[in-house]
Amino acid sequence: MAPSAPGRHQPPCGRCSPTTCCARPGLLGVPRPAPPGGCSPSRGRETSPTRFLSARNIRSLDESWCAHCPGVLETDAHIFSRCHRARGVWARLGISVPDAIVRRPWDIGVNVPLPDAVRLDIVLLILWHLWKCRNAVVFDQNDSGPLDVLTRVDRDMDAWMSRYRKVSPSVQQWKAWLNHCASASPM
Numbered sequence: 001m002a003p004s005a006p007g008r009h010q011p012p013c014g015r016c017s018p019t020t021c022c023a024r025p026g027l028l029g030v031p032r033p034a035p036p037g038g039c040s041p042s043r044g045r046e047t048s049p050t051r052f053l054s055a056r057n058i059r060s061l062d063e064s065w066c067a068h069c070p071g072v073l074e075t076d077a078h079i080f081s082r083c084h085r086a087r088g089v090w091a092r093l094g095i096s097v098p099d100a101i102v103r104r105p106w107d108i109g110v111n112v113p114l115p116d117a118v119r120l121d122i123v124l125l126i127l128w129h130l131w132k133c134r135n136a137v138v139f140d141q142n143d144s145g146p147l148d149v150l151t152r153v154d155r156d157m158d159a160w161m162s163r164y165r166k167v168s169p170s171v172q173q174w175k176a177w178l179n180h181c182a183s184a185s186p187m
């Protein structure tokens with residue numbers, strides 16, 4: 001007989017329905033939602049608001065701040081537009097990215113006088129590396145500057161060049177432009 005999941009036979013917390021008690025994992029071992037106010041301190045698993053939120057993958061407010069900007073809520077607009085790290089990258093490229101177009105990457109860089117065929121690919125690559133830059137700070141405490149971000153974009157363009165054979169000249173033009181912007185003095 002297969003062993004049952006840990007906690008399956010744990011007694012109910014006393015505040016929920018015995019069949020759906022939050023002190024017992026569900027059929028797949030996923031914790032059940034707790035009743036309003038949390039579980040009974042003596043029987044349930046949550047004993048503090050922090051643990052209660054953590055168990056449900058809900059971050060407390062101070063953990064929702066930008067890793068670069070303490071006290072500033074980390075939204076998508078902040079990460080990709082307002083944060084100084086993002087502004088540094090966009091400033092190097094001379095591209096304006098207001099909040100409103102963060103969720104419309106196809107509208108980013110429309111004024112750059114380069115082939116439009118791969119513009120969205122390049123923009124998505126830049127956004128991807130801004131996101132990775134944010135993750136490196138959050139998870140590895142490893143900060144990097146705008147030049148590092150652009151260098152990684154350039155490296156990825158090299159790595160993916162074989163997938164862009166038909167538009168290789170366009171990619172090369174963007175690559176040369178990125179390198180030119182990266183090597184130019186900061187504004």
Ligand SMILES: [Zn+2]
Nearest residue numbers: 066068069083
């Ligand atoms: Zn920030």
